[in-house]
Amino acid sequence: MSITDLTSMGEPQVELKKEINDRLSKLQDEVSDYCYQCAKCTSGCEAHKLLELEPHKIVALLKQGLIDEMVNSDIIWTCMSCFKCRERCPQKIAPVEILFALKNLAVAGGKQVPGKYTSVLQSVLSIGLIQDAQSVTTKDMKTKTRDDLGLPPLSKPDDPAKFQAGLMKIAVEKV
Ligand code: SF4
Numbered sequence: 001m002s003i004t005d006l007t008s009m010g011e012p013q014v015e016l017k018k019e020i021n022d023r024l025s026k027l028q029d030e031v032s033d034y035c036y037q038c039a040k041c042t043s044g045c046e047a048h049k050l051l052e053l054e055p056h057k058i059v060a061l062l063k064q065g066l067i068d069e070m071v072n073s074d075i076i077w078t079c080m081s082c083f084k085c086r087e088r089c090p091q092k093i094a095p096v097e098i099l100f101a102l103k104n105l106a107v108a109g110g111k112q113v114p115g116k117y118t119s120v121l122q123s124v125l126s127i128g129l130i131q132d133a134q135s136v137t138t139k140d141m142k143t144k145t146r147d148d149l150g151l152p153p154l155s156k157p158d159d160p161a162k163f164q165a166g167l168m169k170i171a172v173e174k175v
C-alpha cells in the first residue's frame with residue numbers, strides 16, 4: 001500500500017510535525033507549510049525516476065502532520081541524498097532534510113533499516129567512505145585502478161577511533 005493510500009486512515013501528529021519543521025528552520029530551510037505543491041522537487045528527483053519517490057507528496061504529508069504513515073513506509077529509504085530537491089525548491093524547503101528526519105524517527109522507533117544502509121554505515125565507520133575505491137573497466141575491457149589512472153589515494157580519517165566517536169555522537173542526536 002502506498003503512502004497516499006494510507007493517509008485517509010491517519011491521525012495528525014502535531015508535535016512530530018513541529019519537531020521536523022524546527023529542524024528545517026535550524027538548517028535555514030523553510031517549514032513545510034510554505035510548500036505550494038508545484039512538484040519541482042519531484043520533477044528533478046533521481047529516486048522518482050527509478051523508485052517512485054515523490055518528494056512533494058512527502059512535504060504534503062508533513063503539512064498534514066501524517067508522520068507515522070511516512071515513518072512506516074519503505075519509500076523514505078529510497079532517497080539518494082542528491083540534494084536536488086533542496087536546490088530546486090522555489091520556497092527554500094528541503095524535502096531531503098524532511099526525509100533525513102523521518103529516517104531518524106524510524107531508527108529511533110526501532111524500525112528495520114534496509115540492509116544496504118547498514119553496510120554503508122559500517123563502511124563509513126571503518127574507513128570514512130561509503131565504499132572504498134573501486135577499479136573501473138575501460139572501453140577496451142581493461143581494468144584500471146586509481147593508481148593506474150594517476151589519481152591520488154582517497155583521503156581517510158587519520159584517527160579512525162576519534163572519527164568513529166564523532167560520527168556516533170552525531171548519529172544519536174535527536175531527529
Ligand atoms: S519544489 Fe518546494 S514548493 Fe514545490 S512542491 Fe517541492 S517542496 Fe513544495
Ligand code: SF4
Nearest residue numbers: 045079080082083085
Ligand atoms: S535528495 Fe532525495 S528526495 Fe531530494 S531529489 Fe535527491 S533523491 Fe529526490
